[in-house]
Amino acid sequence: MPDSNSLKKSPSLDKWISIVSDGRVLIHTGKVDIGQRISTALAMIAAEELDVDISRIDIARTETGVDPDEGITSGSNSMEEAGNAVRAASATARRHLLSLAADALGVDVSTLEISDGLIQSRGTNLSVTYPELAGDQTFGIDVDPEAPVKDPATYGVVGKPVVTRGLTEIVTGQPHFVQDMKMPGMLHARIVRPPHYKARLKSLDDSAAERITDNGCEVVRDGSFLAVASADEFAAVKAAERLFESSDWDLGEGLEPQDIFERLVTNERVSLPVVDGVPQKEVVKPLASPPGDAAATLKARYEKPYLMHGSIGPSAAVALADGDKLTVWSHSQGVYVLRASLSEALGMEIEDLTVIHVPGSGCYGHNGADDAAVDAALIALAIPGKPILLKWTREDEHAWEPYASCMAMDLTASIDGDGKVIAWSQDTYSDTYGMRPRPEPGGAGPARLLAMQYREEAVTPLVPQPNMSRHAGLHRNLDPLYSFENKRLVKNLVRDLPLRTSALRTLGAFANVFAIESFMDELAEEAGIDPVTFRLNHLEDQRAKEVLQAAADKLGWGLRCQKDEDGALHLRNTKTFKPMPRSR
Amino acid sequence: MTKISLKVNGKMHEVECDPATPLIYILRNQLELVGAKLGCGLEQCGACAVMVDGEHVLSCVRAASEFADAEITTVEGLAKDGKPSALQQAFIDEGAAQCGYCTAGLVVAATALLEKNPKPDDAEIREALHEHLCRCGSHLRVLKAIDRVIQGSASHA
DSSP, X not given: OOOOHHHHHOOBGGGTEEEOTTSOEEEOOSOOOSSSOHHHHHHHHHHHHHTOOGGGEEEOOOBTTTSOOOOOSOTTOHIIIIIXXXXXXXXXXXXXXXXXXXXXXXXXXXXXXXXXXXXXXXXSSOEEEHHHHHTXXXXXXXXXXXXXXXXXXXXXXXXXXXXXXXXXXXHHTOSOSGGGXXXXXOEEEEEOOOSSTTOEEEEEOHHHHHHHHHTXXXXXXXXXXXXXXXXXXXXXXXXXXXXXXXXXXEOTTOOOOOOHHHHHHHSOEEEEEEETTEEOSSOXXXXXXXXXXXXXXXXXXEEEOOBOOOOSSOOEEEEEXXXXXXXXXXXXXXXXXXXXXXXXXXXXXXXXXXXXXOOOSOOSBSOSHXXXXXXXXXXXXXXXXXXXXXXXXXXXXXXXXXXXXXXXEEEXXXXXXXXXXXXXXXXXXXXXXXXXXXXXTTXXXXXXXXXXXXXXXXXXOOOOOOOOSTTOGGGTTTSOSSOOSSEEEEEEXXXXXXXXXXXXXXXXXXXXXXXXXXXHHHHHXXXXXXXXXXXXXXXXXXXXXXXXXXXXXXXXXXXXXEEOTTSOEEEOOGGGOOOOOOOO | OEEEEEEETTEEEEEEEOTTOBHHHIIIIISOOOOSOOSOSSSOSOTTEEEETTEEEEOSSSBGGGGTTSEEEXXXXXXXXXXXXXXXXXXXXXXXXXXOTTHXXXXXXXXXXXXXXXXOOHHHHHHHHTTOOOSSOXXXXXXXXXXXXXXXXXXXX
């Protein structure tokens, strides 16, 4: 199997698999359910490699200090990382259990067969089960990444339909989400948000705050971080509204209305040339004049606005401070990463902190989950001994979550008389996509957490550094799939933009690809060449060519385009271009 | 604080609350029926849908006291003898959820529709569900699940 970071961090088999006495198998993973149902996929893999019925495989909630640290659940890496790790762990466990069975039964291992955790020796009535072999012992061995795995041709579970994990509970309304948690003595909390990012709390009307506390609600204030908590959820909702009405905020300079796309290209920025998808620490060359043999030179600007994740359930978290310990239940995509940043932000020892994953609403990148966890933690520390269920409101989620950045893409290209691209330039302008609370030197973790900016000892928001990885962040797919001889590609990380930004699906990729493909259409039209042919003329990658050709064939593209007498392209043969059939 | 009586999933409950408390908080917190979800609190997303006297009602704004004497059915009340209803089973069979946060609302809305009109046409289904937002994009599978129930009841007729 490929080199596995997951197994390097957690080599012990016991970190991944526990055989439970009732015959169930508990799989541990650091990858979490965020709507994509990775737990179902992992259960299928474990069932397949362990020869245990999938109904008896459980997937543990990821808990720091207990389950493997697999970083962040993002970037479509979960099957590659957790999937391969669980596969190797299950194969290792199966081999180990077979060897224990051979010893226990006094037979050769080659005579053994497994069916749903029952190991039998062929031609005898000797058998033993997984729990009998495991007893109360742990495995005490490491996962062998080379342990033989099954031939996919023999798969009985993987590739076959199964009911996804949790779906029955969801459809019948059973508790499933962090928002559904209920604990004895639990208080419901809401945040009283500033009117805008830059506003700071000047004063609270004491008599109003007293009325709120007399009413059985707690008020938590730390600088401009303001929250209420109550055993009654609706009382907390009303108290938050009243507290806001009786609070006085310094609005500072406010937020200036400006054309965001103008700011993108005029603000201070870090500009880096991109070569082979990788930003270079070099000076950007200015855009050259069109080559002498240019038959035409086109320019275009493409823009993408800020986008919100807009999860249908606003972010939430439960936190409980008990003595020196703090436990947080969160729908964060990275419980270990969050724990490390919480430790730094709160000045607590890492061993005193536990973060446990509980599903939230669908997550399409870095939404408010981590920020809500910090909010809940701050309230819990102020009201020790009581579990705090903090729910963001719809307004919180829409106004305060980290958005996907707005972007502008400036393209310039020249074609020669044969319709070949002989110069290509793209400048992409964007804010960062990398504001997950990763602990990094200089307090970068806490500086990415929303509440930290509003506490009495406020932390200045992080000024992000450009991501220098290949095809990462805002320059993902900036380097086009097409082969152009004369490319000038520039990543521009723009400073001082007005909104918080972080990861949303594919980061900068789809805006870059939209710009590239839209511009290819412009160029094809200018060249008077069918846009599919124009693309094929600029592709060297065989797989890409075949994909494009297959897509064109499926769409009945073929002879769709013809030139009229003036050389303009027109669609023809449109009968072959059928709309997609309705799915029901 | 006042006492109100609510009939939920066939059982009477006496609860003490601020009479202005929206129904959803009573259902989720006092009665521990967490199937209805708080999505927007503005009657705009549909995640909090319940049935009241067979009608599709959003529970996040209207006060619980408005529903005294009414028959309230939540998504938990649709299962019979611990078994999911035919529609719930169809949602499961079609995998008609991604994250599932909006799903209970959709199940309730579709149940309310089918109780009134067992064979709705496509336009009627879309009309009944159009206020239910799903950010993951489960809509087409939801339509398939409803279709499965309509086809199923047709074959049994």
